[in-house]
Amino acid sequence: MKQPTHTDPAQPDDFSTEDWRRLLTHLGENADRQGLRETPQRVEKAWKHWTSGYDQDPAEILKVFEDGAEQYNELIVVRGIPVYSHCEHHLAPFFGTATIGYTPNGKIVGLSKLTRLVDCFAKRLQVQERLTIQIADTLMEHVQPLSVGVVIRCRHMCMESRGIRTPGEETVTSALLGEMRTNLGLRNEFLMLAREKN
Numbered sequence: 217m218k219q220p221t222h223t224d225p226a227q228p229d230d231f232s233t234e235d236w237r238r239l240l241t242h243l244g245e246n247a248d249r250q251g252l253r254e255t256p257q258r259v260e261k262a263w264k265h266w267t268s269g270y271d272q273d274p275a276e277i278l279k280v281f282e283d284g285a286e287q288y289n290e291l292i293v294v295r296g297i298p299v300y301s302h303c304e305h306h307l308a309p310f311f312g313t314a315t316i317g318y319t320p321n322g323k324i325v326g327l328s329k330l331t332r333l334v335d336c337f338a339k340r341l342q343v344q345e346r347l348t349i350q351i352a353d354t355l356m357e358h359v360q361p362l363s364v365g366v367v368i369r370c371r372h373m374c375m376e377s378r379g380i381r382t383p384g385e386e387t388v389t390s391a392l393l394g395e396m397r398t399n400l401g402l403r404n405e406f407l408m409l410a411r412e413k414n
């Protein structure tokens with residue numbers, strides 16, 4: 217199912233590039249100087265990209281294959297998946313990597329779809345905890361594997377460049393579903409593989 221979007225239909229979106237121009241002026245800049253003249257259009261385009269996940273349907277991304285999965289019920293792990301998101305509190309970037317693992321139950325997904333799934337939820341205004349659980353829940357819902365594990369490690373610019381100012385600090389979140397909750401061996405195998413690379 218498509219996640220709730222950022223647009224409330226009761227309130228038409230009348231935001232325009234003029235509003236980015238006003239922001240530049242508000243920040244004390246001369247919005248007409250050469251270097252800034254095209255900035256409102258650029259920023260508009262950039263934010264469309266950074267929030268493009270609202271228009272993506274995870275169900276469409278997670279096309280499953282039943283061929284090739286019959287014999288395989290071990291862990292499938294993809295590590296080092298890039299995460300580029302923005303925190304919903306400050307609109308500041310947070311970025312890092314994700315590891316996703318699952319044990320199939322007769323269905324597998326194309327490996328690239330795991331990266332697309334991360335991007336679909338990362339390209340929204342987020343908190344890292346929600347991002348982590350959305351990825352795990354969606355994989356569980358659409359692929360119905362025996363277990364799912366997601367570990368995300370990110371640096372948050374709202375903490376590094378302002379506020380508490382803790383450069384290099386890393387936030388780690390995890391979501392473990394299905395057999396990973398009860399099977400200690402499986403959980404440890406996944407967490408060990410997740411630790412090795414990212």
Ligand SMILES: Nc1nc2c(ncn2[C@@H]2O[C@H](COP(=O)(O)OP(=O)(O)OP(=O)(O)O)[C@@H](O)[C@H]2O)c(=O)[nH]1
Nearest residue numbers: 303304305306342343344345372374375378379380
């Ligand atoms: N749990 C969680 N918190 C986050 C995330 N990204 C940013 N934050 C935190 O969101 C909080 C917002 O706190 P507020 O007190 O409302 O805002 P603030 O005055 O700007 O807070 P400071 O960052 O402490 O200056 C801060 O503690 C941030 O560190 C995230 O992904 N998950």
Ligand SMILES: [Zn+2]
Nearest residue numbers: 303305306374
């Ligand atoms: Zn923040």
